[in-house]
Amino acid sequence: MIADGVAWLDQALAEGRIERVDRAFARFLRTLDPAVDPRVQVAAALLSRELGEGHICMPLTTLREREPALGDPSLFLSSTPLVASADGDPSAPLVLDHDLLYMRRFWRDESRVAQAIVGRLGVQPVHPDLPAELERLFPSDDVRPDWQKIACALAARSRFAVITGGPGTGKTTTVVRLLGLLQTLALREGGSRLRIRLAAPTGKAAARLNASIAGQVAQLQVDPAVKQAIPAEVTTLHRLLGSRPDTRAFRHDAENPLHLDVLVIDEASMIDLEMMAATLDALPPTARLVLLGDKDQLSSVEAGAVLGDLCARADVGHYSLATRDWIAAACEEDVSAWTDGDSARALDQHVAMLRHSRRFGSDSGIGALATAINQGDAHAARAVFASFADVTLGAPSPAAIATLAIEGRDGAPGYRHYLDAIENTRPSVGASEDELMQWGRGALRAYAGFQLLCATRLGEHGVLAQNARIAQGLLDRGLIEATGGWYEGRPVMLTRNDYALGLMNGDVGVTLWVPDGRGGMALRVAFSVMDEHGGERIRFVVPSRLVAVETVYAMTVHKSQGSEFEHTALALPPEPSPVLTRELVYTGVTRARRWFTLLAAPDILGYAVQRKTQRASGLLRRLL
Numbered sequence: 001m002i003a004d005g006v007a008w009l010d011q012a013l014a015e016g017r018i019e020r021v022d023r024a025f026a027r028f029l030r031t032l033d034p035a036v037d038p039r040v041q042v043a044a045a046l047l048s049r050e051l052g053e054g055h056i057c058m059p060l061t062t063l064r065e066r067e068p069a070l071g072d073p074s075l076f077l078s079s080t081p082l083v084a085s086a087d088g089d090p091s092a093p094l095v096l097d098h099d100l101l102y103m104r105r106f107w108r109d110e111s112r113v114a115q116a117i118v119g120r121l122g123v124q125p126v127h128p129d130l131p132a133e134l135e136r137l138f139p140s141d142d143v144r145p146d147w148q149k150i151a152c153a154l155a156a157r158s159r160f161a162v163i164t165g166g167p168g169t170g171k172t173t174t175v176v177r178l179l180g181l182l183q184t185l186a187l188r189e190g191g192s193r194l195r196i197r198l199a200a201p202t203g204k205a206a207a208r209l210n211a212s213i214a215g216q217v218a219q220l221q222v223d224p225a226v227k228q229a230i231p232a233e234v235t236t237l238h239r240l241l242g243s244r245p246d247t248r249a250f251r252h253d254a255e256n257p258l259h260l261d262v263l264v265i266d267e268a269s270m271i272d273l274e275m276m277a278a279t280l281d282a283l284p285p286t287a288r289l290v291l292l293g294d295k296d297q298l299s300s301v302e303a304g305a306v307l308g309d310l311c312a313r314a315d316v317g318h319y320s321l322a323t324r325d326w327i328a329a330a331c332e333e334d335v336s337a338w339t340d341g342d343s344a345r346a347l348d349q350h351v352a353m354l355r356h357s358r359r360f361g362s363d364s365g366i367g368a369l370a371t372a373i374n375q376g377d378a379h380a381a382r383a384v385f386a387s388f389a390d391v392t393l394g395a396p397s398p399a400a401i402a403t404l405a406i407e408g409r410d411g412a413p414g415y416r417h418y419l420d421a422i423e424n425t426r427p428s429v430g431a432s433e434d435e436l437m438q439w440g441r442g443a444l445r446a447y448a449g450f451q452l453l454c455a456t457r458l459g460e461h462g463v464l465a466q467n468a469r470i471a472q473g474l475l476d477r478g479l480i481e482a483t484g485g486w487y488e489g490r491p492v493m494l495t496r497n498d499y500a501l502g503l504m505n506g507d508v509g510v511t512l513w514v515p516d517g518r519g520g521m522a523l524r525v526a527f528s529v530m531d532e533h534g535g536e537r538i539r540f541v542v543p544s545r546l547v548a549v550e551t552v553y554a555m556t557v558h559k560s561q562g563s564e565f566e567h568t569a570l571a572l573p574p575e576p577s578p579v580l581t582r583e584l585v586y587t588g589v590t591r592a593r594r595w596f597t598l599l600a601a602p603d604i605l606g607y608a609v610q611r612k613t614q615r616a617s618g619l620l621r622r623l624l
């Protein structure tokens with residue numbers, strides 16, 4: 001029995017079971033209802049803690065486990081005005097929906113997302129030319145079934161589609177062909193062209209999709225008029241929705257919807273619940289939404305795991321008999337093995353999983369490692385290191401990590417390679433602006449040759465400590481001229497959006513000495529930015545204008561989402577910790593294009609791989 005809420009909160013805070021913000025929320029409830037039951041305050045504090053961990057809600061079973069002294073929470077939660085049922089008092093700050101406890105804002109966001117998706121489920125009539133066009137865009141493939149073709153077909157017949165797949169499984173290829181298909185069918189017989197927009201949750205992800213989409217559109221086997229009607233420009237979701245400084249509201253919402261017919265969002269695993277709700281609000285009811293992403297990656301930094309929820313059943317498919325037959329007719333593909341007439345749900349018919357990586361073949365350790373990690377098979381994951389040259393397991397001592405980060409290994413670059421590239425390609429004193437831009441572009445490309453990833457920001461094994469060690473190691477070797485302040489070679493990452501500069505949180509720039517235009521030299525930070533035609537341009541920024549930046553020799557795995565590096569090293573702390581999860585390691589491994597180095601004790605790898613995170617939410621229940 002809990003008689004004194006204040007004492008419980010203070011003690012839980014002292015024991016580290018809750019944080020100050022959780023206690024503040026529980027205390028705030030007392031201002032709304034001075035006679036509040038202390039057990040409601042305890043439940044509220046524990047709920048607030050769960051939200052801080054990225055969950056959307058808290059199942060009552062979890063609440064009971066966290067504090068057995070609460071007894072049966074459904075009894076006291078149903079008899080306080082602070083908690084309402086789903087259709088109860090809309091001013092109550094907490095909602096109890098069946099056995100899930102929510103803060104009102106999260107419950108509302110989840111309801112908006114669920115409603116908007118449910119409204120889009122269902123099959124629309126398709127153009128009779130669909131099978132022929134699919135056949136043209138996806139000439140017979142040696143890998144059967146051709147999931148790219150199936151994903152494209154499913155997306156073509158409805159206003160909502162999810163395409164998930166690991167790295168190199170062809171998400172971009174599929175969506176470009178889908179857009180070609182939709183636009184071809186729309187323009188046929190004098191129809192009007194579809195207004196298509198492409199977006200990604202971060203500037204970096206948008207830039208990467210931008211780079212790959214332009215090339216893919218050029219190769220697309222469609223009419224030139226169709227090609228022209230496919231946009232190459234990828235924007236951030238914030239920009240698309242029209243974010244306004246200092247407010248959570250966007251310019252586009254249900255009252256002022258976006259003017260578009262098709263919205264494609266890449267890297268959808270990074271979208272949190274609130275952003276998804278805002279996006280769906282702003283989408284006209286008739287518009288199609290296509291979500292692309294890798295369901296196995298880390299979820300968004302903010303609460304929710306919308307893509308993970310939507311793809312929770314993707315491995316098994318759960319296609320209905322009707323979907324199976326429709327796919328057979330439209331694509332000549334057989335998905336019987338992924339069909340389950342009894343348990344098929346409407347949502348399942350809108351989800352396709354690409355299962356064959358074209359980037360990582362059977363000779364790729366990175367691919368084999370990603371698969372073993374996803375299967376939670378630590379033994380197989382360790383065995384991969386012994387069998388493949390592109391992946392290596394190294395010691396996690398701070399000194400060894402810094403050395404690897406600087407020197408690289410066996411042909412795989414480290415930061416020496418990047419700093420040498422700056423030095424070796426330095427333009428002459430009278431270099432033109434074009435030559436300087438080319439130098440900046442080369443430096444940024446060389447920087448993308450290697451990245452050290454850490455599990456956390458703080459602590460001896462975190463980003464800040466590793467940054468300091470690497471900078472010292474570079475200084476000791478004469479590769480940089482200082483370890484603090486601004487110096488040539490300092491790589492920085494923005495920690496906040498800077499709309500005035502057109503730079504986004506997560507954008508990385510490199511510091512270079514360039515002519516100042518008055519006969520002297522000045523340090524400038526080179527960033528890759530998109531011009532108005534979707535092309536890449538290098539912008540040199542005065543360091544003093546960059547107010548929210550961090551040195552980025554090391555970055556957290558979270559921040560690395562949406563980026564790829566030729567050689568990626570992932571350093572894991574030596575002690576077990578809640579941040580070490582399967583998704584974290586998988587996301588780290590799949591940032592690597594050619595080489596991957598894991599700096600971890602083998603037992604820590606096993607520990608992390610066995611810990612699959614599950615964020616509590618009621619979304620799937622509402623959708624199935």
Ligand SMILES: Nc1ncnc2c1ncn2[C@@H]1O[C@H](COP(=O)(O)OP(=O)(O)OP(=O)(O)O)[C@@H](O)[C@H]1O
Nearest residue numbers: 148165166167168169170171172173174212358359
């Ligand atoms: N059906 C296909 N036929 C031939 N090549 C393909 C096909 N699909 C994809 N590829 C090639 O495989 C590579 C990866 O494809 P793509 O970039 O579309 O994958 P992705 O899933 O978007 O990858 P990422 O992990 O970068 O998001 C590209 O080089 C692409 O050209």
